[in-house]
Amino acid sequence: MQIKVIRDILEKNDKSAEHVRRLCRERGITLINVLGSPGAGKTSFIQSMLEHLPGKKYVIEGDIASTIDAEKIARMGVNVVQINTGGACHLIADTIYDALQQLTPEAGAIVFIENIGNLVCPSSFDLGESLRVLVSSAAEGDDKPHKYPTTFQTVDLIILSKCDVKDVIGFNDGYYRQGLRMLDLEDKLLEVSFRTGAGEQELADYLTTKLAYIKKGL
């Protein structure tokens, strides 16, 4: 009975995700769902891409509480909608549909969604996105692909952030990459530090190309 309800919730969400996808297709919007643990660097990633990527950009900010991240985005002069879930551990497609109606992004725009800081739950909920990105912080340690394979396996791109603390933390590159290799995900990895800027331009270039392919429907 509990399992049936969970299935119902996921099926209902999948339907809403299709509505979001149709809306985005009609309006030529590219939707990017950004996943990651609390403090992995999701906001820093979005802020960096707002600066580096061409074209019009918008942001949907998901948080349990507070408007801290939305304020950071707004200060950059970017249109942003804040979703506070109260206690809920993930965003759902219905809310994204409403947020898009509020944002009314122009044709050809990119809309970033910052999901709730949680390496587990958001991965089960399709938001109708064109691209799903995981921000995985080096500060969390090198064993994360081994311990949270479910989320890693659902994403299109893995950004290893905070690479400048690798030495301090004693991060073992080989072990992290071994975890990715076991999941056949090694070619999805890009390394970056948004604090020092290392790898930032490469990430922007990669994403620009990737998004161009997505827009062409390739």
Add this chain to the structure above:
Amino acid sequence: MQIKVIRDILEKNDKSAEHVRRLCRERGITLINVLGSPGAGKTSFIQSMLEHLPGKKYVIEGDIASTIDAEKIARMGVNVVQINTGGACHLIADTIYDALQQLTPEAGAIVFIENIGNLVCPSSFDLGESLRVLVSSAAEGDDKPHKYPTTFQTVDLIILSKCDVKDVIGFNDGYYRQGLRMLDLEDKLLEVSFRTGAGEQELADYLTTKLAYIKKGL
């Protein structure tokens, strides 16, 4: 209907938690539920306390996948049970009851439970513990009490870990403490680095005293 089911799940869990609590009371066991984000330092905290706290100790390791942490504990010669949830984002009291039957801890022992790495979901699930500890990593940033108040408010002790990376990360102590103060939690904070050992002995001393009070039922 969905809300009713979630309430049913929580009520069922609360009943199981009472069974765990009764079992622990009868056998004189102190149960410590350790919460925190992925990579916050939950295992490091437990390993440190296994070394520093007096008396017999056991561990229940919760993970989505893998036995990495349980192996670390076993290498220390400590009895450990691994729970792999598959995909579930938190531990439940029923599973803890079963794990305790398997561990059969001796009278007067401390049993640590390492919950799933998740700063959101585990806080809603009482495991029948005597003490709930949050390991909050400085590497996650100084805004966490502001953004995840729900979990912070349910714990008895907040351990700010990885304090040795504060400078690298640009961690603002005042802002972190302001977040705790708003939740009336500032006196629950202890700072530590399990890598350098700073604050480790103070933490062990604090916990030894606290556990002695709990055992006396104060």
